[in-house]
Amino acid sequence: MNVTLILYESRYGTGKRVANFICPVLGPAKFFDIDDAPQDIKHYSNVVLVFSLYGYESCKKILNYMEENQIDFSKKKVALVCVGLSKKDGEKELYKIKSIINKEDALCEFIEGEMCINKLSKDDKNKIEVFCNKVKIPFGDLGKFNEDSVLELSKKLREYFNTPKFIPPTNITKKEIEDFLNRKNTCTLATGYEDYIRSTPIEYEYYDGNIYIISEGGLKFIGLSKNKKVCICVYENYTNMNNLCGLQISGDAEVLQPWCEEYIQALNRKGLKIENISKLPFDMNIIKVIPDKYEFLYSKFKNLGFDSKQIYIPK
Ligand SMILES: Cc1cc2nc3c(=O)[nH]c(=O)nc-3n(C[C@H](O)[C@H](O)[C@H](O)COP(=O)(O)O)c2cc1C
CATH class of the missing domain: 2.30.110.10 (Electron Transport, Fmn-binding Protein; Chain A)
Structure with a gap:
């Protein structure tokens, strides 16, 4: 059976919203917060990793999980979905993760996320304030999360995972x-x-x-x-x-x-x-x-x- 596992790593819920949205479209599928991810993924033929950008901390939990549980993706079809503010950062990170997990053929997609200052932890708020001062942009909410782009993403993923392998003439x-x-x-x-x-x-x-x-x-x-x-x-x-x-x-x-x-x-x-x-x-x-x-x-x-x-x- 062609079952899809979706693992997401999200601090403030944007990545979770993406995982939640794509799950029924990709069904049969199940999504997990990376903190609750199953140790054994043998029932899944496809995996989607959804992670949000946090500089050098991006995708950290997912990579730890893979190492700790010796997760092997070699026989699985994999897609990486990166959520963040800068597409350029996203593409860089996707390129890096693809190579770390040794899955050069993974489908990579970027989704614009959002950042609401009043939702951030004190620590994150400070970091963002420093960043905004440094690059001389106003310290305030950033990004525009658009569900339509997630809808397009889910169509693309569905097509990617559901293209038949054994095709008659x-x-x-x-x-x-x-x-x-x-x-x-x-x-x-x-x-x-x-x-x-x-x-x-x-x-x-x-x-x-x-x-x-x-x-x-x-x-x-x-x-x-x-x-x-x-x-x-x-x-x-x-x-x-x-x-x-x-x-x-x-x-x-x-x-x-x-x-x-x-x-x-x-x-x-x-x-x-x-x-x-x-x-x-x-x-x-x-x-x-x-x-x-x-x-x-x-x-x-x-x-x-x-x-x-x-x-x-x-x-
Ligand atoms: C501390 C911090 C660092 C961030 N670093 C980046 C970054 O390097 N590049 C980027 O594009 N977005 C960055 N973002 C924006 C987040 O990726 C964006 O807000 C995303 O939607 C958060 O997803 P989440 O709600 O799933 O945690 C950062 C946000 C915070 C709070």
């Missing part, structure tokens, strides 16, 4: 996806913008690499009018962990112009007569979704010797 992944889509006929179509989100169960047709959805109308067209990005999900009922089957498709949606060639063809494929549809007292809408990414969690891949989750990006 593309034609096999594509064929399994197409067979599944052709076998099923109902999906959930997620549409939305800002805080307006809908998830609509609806019949679909998979044809020539695209998804076609015929609809009399409804609130999904609100989201579609503002945001062409959609996500489609097709899945089997859960039975057990050895029999998983769920496909997520991300892509762009367009509403076909009534009576264009593609619109007529989609109706024809469904066996709907043009003369009947045109006589209806309402307009029939057809949504075409052009997929840009398929994510398929399918136990069959595992049975074939590959990772059970595969990604297919159509050309």
Whole structure:
């Protein structure tokens, strides 16, 4: 199982906020304050080390922990996340830590932290005052912690840790996806913008690499009018962990112009007569979704010797 361990070293909580935020996105994952870190990490295939910058004291506890417990990262995928005020300091520290832990291929990321003078210990306050006087900047709060950058970070980490290792030839992944889509006929179509989100169960047709959805109308067209990005999900009922089957498709949606060639063809494929549809007292809408990414969690891949989750990006 691809489980992620997150260890954070933070004095005033910014690093902890980062760890707390990324944990559910990276799940299955668990995060620990470095003071409570487990001695044995054999259950984890991935490790994220989150540390905040404190000059030469940066990452000290994490490094001590590794030495004391003889932690070996050689067979693990590792990411380092540095929180601080200066990106330049961060990059220097990341470079240093990467080499100390002997993990030159670790993913390294910097997140701007923040410093509130009234939260600091007396000792830290003094140090910062001296520093501010030295570099001639006003002694006051510094930095701007922005949750959006942590959100971007969590996406990047998720992609880094979840890229499958055992990947079938593309034609096999594509064929399994197409067979599944052709076998099923109902999906959930997620549409939305800002805080307006809908998830609509609806019949679909998979044809020539695209998804076609015929609809009399409804609130999904609100989201579609503002945001062409959609996500489609097709899945089997859960039975057990050895029999998983769920496909997520991300892509762009367009509403076909009534009576264009593609619109007529989609109706024809469904066996709907043009003369009947045109006589209806309402307009029939057809949504075409052009997929840009398929994510398929399918136990069959595992049975074939590959990772059970595969990604297919159509050309
Ligand atoms: C005593 C002290 C030393 C610091 N040293 C650095 C530094 O060398 N470089 C830097 O970019 N930020 C430095 N910072 C800023 C912290 O890294 C920043 O406030 C961070 O968000 C703190 O994270 P935490 O809340 O997880 O402890 C320092 C802050 C303090 C209080």
